[in-house]
Amino acid sequence: MNAILIIEQALNGLQLGVMLFLMAAGLTLVFGIMNLVNLAHGSLYMVGAYLATYFAQLTGSYLLGALLGLGGTLVVGMVVELIALRTLYERDHLDQVLATFGLILFFNELVAILWGRNAIYSNLPEYLTGHVELAANLFYPLYRLLIIGIGLLVAALLWYIVTQTRIGMLVRAGASNRTMVAALGINIRLLYTLVFGLGAALAGLAGLLSGPLFAVQSGMGEQILIQVFVVIVIGGIGSVRGAFAGAVIVGMVDTLGRAFLKPTLATIISPAAADSAGPALASMLIYLLMAAVLAFRPQGLFGGRSP
Amino acid sequence: MRTTTRIALAGLLAAAFATTPAIAQQTLKIGFITTLSGPGGIIGETMKNSVELALDHLGRKVGGLNTEVIYGDDQFKPDVGKQVADEMLKKHQVNFVSGIIWSHVMLAVAPTVTSAGTFMIGTNAGPHQLAGNQCSELFFTTSWQNDQTPEAMGKYMTDEGFNDVYLMAPNYAAGKDMLTGFKRTFKGRIAGEVYTTVNQPDYQAEIAQLRATKPKALMVFYPGGMGIQFLKQYSQAGLRGQIPVYSVFTVDEISIPALKHAALGQFETRIWSPDLKNAANAKYVADYRKKFGKMPVFYGAQSYDGIMLIDSAVRAVKGNLADKKGMIAAMRKANFNSVRGKYSYNHNHFPVENFYLLKAVAGPTPGGDPVMEIQKTVFANHKDSYSQECKMKW
Numbered sequence: 001m002n003a004i005l006i007i008e009q010a011l012n013g014l015q016l017g018v019m020l021f022l023m024a025a026g027l028t029l030v031f032g033i034m035n036l037v038n039l040a041h042g043s044l045y046m047v048g049a050y051l052a053t054y055f056a057q058l059t060g061s062y063l064l065g066a067l068l069g070l071g072g073t074l075v076v077g078m079v080v081e082l083i084a085l086r087t088l089y090e091r092d093h094l095d096q097v098l099a100t101f102g103l104i105l106f107f108n109e110l111v112a113i114l115w116g117r118n119a120i121y122s123n124l125p126e127y128l129t130g131h132v133e134l135a136a137n138l139f140y141p142l143y144r145l146l147i148i149g150i151g152l153l154v155a156a157l158l159w160y161i162v163t164q165t166r167i168g169m170l171v172r173a174g175a176s177n178r179t180m181v182a183a184l185g186i187n188i189r190l191l192y193t194l195v196f197g198l199g200a201a202l203a204g205l206a207g208l209l210s211g212p213l214f215a216v217q218s219g220m221g222e223q224i225l226i227q228v229f230v231v232i233v234i235g236g237i238g239s240v241r242g243a244f245a246g247a248v249i250v251g252m253v254d255t256l257g258r259a260f261l262k263p264t265l266a267t268i269i270s271p272a273a274a275d276s277a278g279p280a281l282a283s284m285l286i287y288l289l290m291a292a293v294l295a296f297r298p299q300g301l302f303g304g305r306s307p
Numbered sequence: 308m309r310t311t312t313r314i315a316l317a318g319l320l321a322a323a324f325a326t327t328p329a330i331a332q333q334t335l336k337i338g339f340i341t342t343l344s345g346p347g348g349i350i351g352e353t354m355k356n357s358v359e360l361a362l363d364h365l366g367r368k369v370g371g372l373n374t375e376v377i378y379g380d381d382q383f384k385p386d387v388g389k390q391v392a393d394e395m396l397k398k399h400q401v402n403f404v405s406g407i408i409w410s411h412v413m414l415a416v417a418p419t420v421t422s423a424g425t426f427m428i429g430t431n432a433g434p435h436q437l438a439g440n441q442c443s444e445l446f447f448t449t450s451w452q453n454d455q456t457p458e459a460m461g462k463y464m465t466d467e468g469f470n471d472v473y474l475m476a477p478n479y480a481a482g483k484d485m486l487t488g489f490k491r492t493f494k495g496r497i498a499g500e501v502y503t504t505v506n507q508p509d510y511q512a513e514i515a516q517l518r519a520t521k522p523k524a525l526m527v528f529y530p531g532g533m534g535i536q537f538l539k540q541y542s543q544a545g546l547r548g549q550i551p552v553y554s555v556f557t558v559d560e561i562s563i564p565a566l567k568h569a570a571l572g573q574f575e576t577r578i579w580s581p582d583l584k585n586a587a588n589a590k591y592v593a594d595y596r597k598k599f600g601k602m603p604v605f606y607g608a609q610s611y612d613g614i615m616l617i618d619s620a621v622r623a624v625k626g627n628l629a630d631k632k633g634m635i636a637a638m639r640k641a642n643f644n645s646v647r648g649k650y651s652y653n654h655n656h657f658p659v660e661n662f663y664l665l666k667a668v669a670g671p672t673p674g675g676d677p678v679m680e681i682q683k684t685v686f687a688n689h690k691d692s693y694s695q696e697c698k699m700k701w
Contacts, residue, residue, distance in 0.1 A: 016511075117352050121565050121566075217346055217532055259513070275500070282504075
């Protein structure tokens with residue numbers, strides 16, 4: 001365990017954190033403002049990855065593919081909201097869970113029909129494959145730095161939109177009292193569609209960024225969705241600030257746990273015991289953290305305040 | 308009037324039930340359980356395709372009987388697998404249960420099936436418990452015991468004089484079997500051993516740890532989508548040229564289309580390869596490619612063999628499905644044209660078979676996907692290491 005390794009792992013944690021944040025921000029906004037539990041958020045992530053990969057192969061340009069993928073996911077998100085989710089706002093959460101779970105199945109089968117069950121080939125363009133020497137002997141992949149940069153930029157942008165603009169004011173108002181906002185003559189339906197589209201676009205962005213790293217295949221969204229739910233529970237449902245804090249905490253705890261828990265345990269208990277306990281404990285760490293947060297602060301770290 | 312109708316109906320039903328056993332004798336029912344949804348769905352698809360191809364080759368009559376295959380989806384979950392098996396046993400009253408990709412699912416399903424007095428023909432997962440103290444005369448497999456394939460890799464890497472090898476596998480029943488198998492035959496130093504969470508998407512943290520350890524080589528077991536993500540990220544981390552990767556069940560015809568050049572030059576050990584030279588295999592590979600438009604995978608080859616094994620058993624007892632003793636005796640002979648070539652059964656009903664070293668080489672079409680090619684035989688007639696714990700004798 002040397003300093004360089006710790007810094008590298010911290011960067012990995014931050015990178016996972018911002019990726020989770022992109023997902024969590026949309027999910028928490030939709031939940032906080034529209035009171036809708038959207039299990040299909042992972043499907044939008046998958047749609048983003050598929051569309052970006054598909055368009056990149058079609059146009060031969062990674063950047064163009066990414067832009068079209070982002071726009072495509074935004075459109076898909078809005079269409080889903082218009083067709084399927086509008087009718088669910090007044091229903092209770094169980095109905096919403098059932099309906100959006102149905103959407104997961106629908107999207108997973110849809111991509112399997114369109115692109116087959118095989119994971120599709122996706123890779124980075126040559127100019128993004130390099131490594132950056134951040135300090136002596138600390139080489140970090142350029143693409144992962146790019147993800148961190150984009151994630152932080154989006155976080156800043158969201159903060160600006162939510163706290164400094166009129167739309168943001170409506171979003172915050174909608175989160176605290178929907179009926180009053182509607183009574184003041186704001187078109188709450190349009191606001192909902194916009195918020196959902198924004199959430200979908202963020203999930204799509206996370207998806208298209210992970211395309212070159214992960215296997216682009218049917219069902220890829222569900223692999224990350226559970227962690228995203230952990231993030232919003234820790235951060236506080238409905239709070240974008242909470243989503244950011246929760247995402248970075250979960251990213252860090254998960255990554256550092258996977259990297260350092262076993263060697264640390266080995267210094268306390270026998271190496272053989274650490275070998276079996278380490279990986280098991282590391283994969284439980286974020287859930288233990290969530291349980292602790294729920295026990296001591298059930299509303300989440302930033303819950304119960306404005307987003 | 309209504310009473311008469313009712314009585315007539317009751318009579319009709321009674322007659323229908325009374326004739327059922329006679330019809331059941333005529334129809335062979337096989338319950339085939341695999342993963343058909345989620346990321347593992349692609350593996351299940353190759354297995355299902357191969358079962359269908361085997362049925363085609365047998366004229367849709369396994370063992371000369373009308374055959375009904377009922378497919379079940381275990382969703383990668385042991386509890387769901389067990390439920391599906393229960394339904395097949397009680398509702399469909401199948402004669403054979405077959406399939407199963409994952410060891411943790413197999414450990415839940417196999418005892419359920421064999422304790423109900425029904426045959427379980429595994430076509431992939433080979434957890435060590437079933438080869439050892441939990442062996443059963445109703446359980447056969449057409450695949451391998453989990454440890455065997457990495458044992459072959461351990462042997463090969465020892466012969467090549469490797470030292471300081473770093474091991475990685477997902478943290479579940481098969482992952483542990485795989486690394487245990489490798490360590491049984493690998494005589495060099497182990498630089499590190501890491502178990503990751505099953506279906507974890509990102510391996511960057513583990514790759515950083517691995518880089519800091521500076522091993523001479525890496526041996527991994529990452530089946531299905533996990534392998535694609537791991538090898539992509541390993542390549543992106545710039546380690547591919549520096550630390551060679553050897554793998555089992557990671558680079559195959561499922562992951563190659565998603566990996567393309569990142570698969571080139573990878574070594575695997577396996578019991579089967581599309582280029583294995585025998586008549587049954589040539590027919591299987593050619594017809595599979597014709598019918599489904601892609602390369603078959605070992606999961607499928609083993610499933611094709613599973614149906615052929617059942618066919619040989621039912622033929623030997625001339626369709627008398629009540630003669631379980633006769634079918635056990637027949638299956639022990641492995642008397643059918645396996646796509647891997649001739650093999651025999653050990654006393655625990657696990658195959659004694661050859662293990663080959665495979666390499667992903669450039670395909671025949673320029674710009675096309677790499678293909679797996681046999682380099683040499685690592686083990687001839689290799690037995691698993693748990694058979695002595697199995698009390699069964701014959």
